Structure formats: C-alpha cells, structure tokens
Amino acid sequence: MKRKQFKKIFWGVLFLLGAAALLLGRLGYLEGVNFWSILFSIVLIGLFVDGVLNRSFGEILFSLAGLVILNDEILHLEAITPWPVLGAALLGTIGLNIIFPKHSKYKNHPAPPYPSKAGHFSQNTQEFVSGEEIRCSASFGHSVKYITGRDISRIILESSFGNLEVYFKDAALKNNRSNVLVECSFGNMELFVPADWNVTINVRRSFGSVEESGVGNLSGGNTLFLEGSVSFGHLVIHHI
Structure with a gap:
C-alpha cells in the first residue's frame, strides 16, 4: 500500500x-x-x-x-x-x-516529474503555479508546489495539519523582490530558494521553529521578505 x-x-x-x-x-x-x-x-x-x-x-x-x-x-x-x-x-x-538535519531533496534526488502535455502529473499532490499573486496551501496531506512565471509580487503560503513543499523554479520576482506571507500551524513547510537569492525572515513563532539551511546572497539581487507566523509547526528555508 x-x-x-x-x-x-x-x-x-x-x-x-x-x-x-x-x-x-x-x-x-x-x-x-x-x-x-x-x-x-x-x-x-x-x-x-x-x-x-x-x-x-x-x-x-x-x-x-x-x-x-x-x-x-x-x-x-x-x-x-x-x-x-x-x-x-x-x-x-x-x-x-x-x-538529524533534513537534507535537501532538490540536491540529492531528481526533480519530480513535470506535467505531461495534457497537463497531468504522475502524482496528484504536485502543481505548477504562476501569476503576480500566488497562494499555495496544504491541509491534512502532503503538497508540492512549483512557483514559476514572471513579475511575482506577493505569495501566500498556508500549511495547517499538513506538509507543504515550495520550489521557486524558474521564478522571476517583480522589481527583484516579493513579500511572502507564511501561515503554518500544526504543520510543516519547506521552501527551496535559489542560492543567489536573499531571504529576510520576520516570522512570529508560537511554539514553532524556523530554520534556514545554507546562506543566501546578502549583496542584493532577488529578495524574499518572509512574514507571518509559525504555531506548533516547523518552517525550513533551503538555499539550493
């Protein structure tokens, strides 16, 4: 099974x-x-x-x-x-x-399959999303999201009693910056960010943890501004 x-x-x-x-x-x-x-x-x-x-x-x-x-x-x-x-x-x-740190799946394993021409995935939990404003969520399950496209200005990520993985694959931020609202409660969230991006973290923690794996580009370039809250959950940002 x-x-x-x-x-x-x-x-x-x-x-x-x-x-x-x-x-x-x-x-x-x-x-x-x-x-x-x-x-x-x-x-x-x-x-x-x-x-x-x-x-x-x-x-x-x-x-x-x-x-x-x-x-x-x-x-x-x-x-x-x-x-x-x-x-x-x-x-x-x-x-x-x-x-026992988690190792980046992005590094050690081939990327999950892209959708076929018909637009279907080999797994129902995977999805490519794009647009100026993007919302990704997971609830009572495991979900993998690939953020793509141009002029992305705002992203909302929600995980409640679930596991959410977000890959910033072929994504271009509007004016090289984007605000990311994180709402993680009784769940887990992992963000896989390009190594040449910078991430500014301003997330409230209520019996939750926020972890950053690797070091981003502190000299400028694309920047994600993370805000929101983690309550009884776990947030990990991977620089890959």
Missing part, C-alpha cells in the same frame, strides 16, 4: 472513530468522558503517525505534548502541563533537527 493511500485510509478511520464517539456520547455510553478530549486526541494521534511517516520531529513531539496536556489527569502528569511539556517539545524539536 502506498504511503499516500495509507494516510487517506488512516485519517478516514480516525474521523469515523470520532463520529462513533460523538454518537456514543449522546447515547450515554461514554458518561464522564469528554467528547472533545476524545476528538482532539484522535486528531493528535493522527498527527503523531503522520510525523513518524514524514520524519517530522516537530509534528511528533508537539502531538505527544498535546496528548499529555489533554490527558494529564489520567496520566497523573499535571505537574508538567501545559508549559513545561510544550517547552520540552519545542527544545526537543530544535535539538533533534540540529542533530
């Missing part, structure tokens, strides 16, 4: 369990059990498995932290919730990413 198919089935089963818990709770079979705690626990378990499959330390540790916070009374771990366990998840994410 392919990973993508497995993830779809896994998430489908989790939400079916959530539906069953809702009905059983209304019928009184789950008396004394908070339905919302069950629902959020199911989602967090799904994120944990997704993090293991994608080797995302942030997703793994923060989903575990969320499970501990939701079930601290049952686990008798009230002394370390919520801030100590969240702080430990953040520091653990940073430490593991330093020890």
Whole structure:
C-alpha cells in the first residue's frame, strides 16, 4: 500500500472513530468522558503517525505534548502541563533537527516529474503555479508546489495539519523582490530558494521553529521578505 493511500485510509478511520464517539456520547455510553478530549486526541494521534511517516520531529513531539496536556489527569502528569511539556517539545524539536538535519531533496534526488502535455502529473499532490499573486496551501496531506512565471509580487503560503513543499523554479520576482506571507500551524513547510537569492525572515513563532539551511546572497539581487507566523509547526528555508 502506498504511503499516500495509507494516510487517506488512516485519517478516514480516525474521523469515523470520532463520529462513533460523538454518537456514543449522546447515547450515554461514554458518561464522564469528554467528547472533545476524545476528538482532539484522535486528531493528535493522527498527527503523531503522520510525523513518524514524514520524519517530522516537530509534528511528533508537539502531538505527544498535546496528548499529555489533554490527558494529564489520567496520566497523573499535571505537574508538567501545559508549559513545561510544550517547552520540552519545542527544545526537543530544535535539538533533534540540529542533530538529524533534513537534507535537501532538490540536491540529492531528481526533480519530480513535470506535467505531461495534457497537463497531468504522475502524482496528484504536485502543481505548477504562476501569476503576480500566488497562494499555495496544504491541509491534512502532503503538497508540492512549483512557483514559476514572471513579475511575482506577493505569495501566500498556508500549511495547517499538513506538509507543504515550495520550489521557486524558474521564478522571476517583480522589481527583484516579493513579500511572502507564511501561515503554518500544526504543520510543516519547506521552501527551496535559489542560492543567489536573499531571504529576510520576520516570522512570529508560537511554539514553532524556523530554520534556514545554507546562506543566501546578502549583496542584493532577488529578495524574499518572509512574514507571518509559525504555531506548533516547523518552517525550513533551503538555499539550493
């Protein structure tokens, strides 16, 4: 079974369990059990498995932290919730990413296939996007976007409970600059930027991490101005 198919089935089963818990709770079979705690626990378990499959330390540790916070009374771990366990998840994410850095797929592997003449991809999660203003998003899944075209002035990137990879392939910025709004919550985002571009990072972090791999061109040229927020997520900028 392919990973993508497995993830779809896994998430489908989790939400079916959530539906069953809702009905059983209304019928009184789950008396004394908070339905919302069950629902959020199911989602967090799904994120944990997704993090293991994608080797995302942030997703793994923060989903575990969320499970501990939701079930601290049952686990008798009230002394370390919520801030100590969240702080430990953040520091653990940073430490593991330093020890086991992700290597650029762009360098070590051939680029994913281009679309055929009919406009179809070999994988449904890949897409080429262009225009003066561009929006890319991923939610509960893995998505790969290739930004191309000319006169790009504004880019919006959103990842919520998902993994988003963005490649600036054959892209030309308007007046050699572009504003990039990043909104990453409970997800992961990786930007693959040409080595001769500069990236200015002004991103708010709420129990999230921002990492830059490699060094861009500080002397000028094309510049991306990153702003926005990373909450319980992970953002990596690769200079390739």
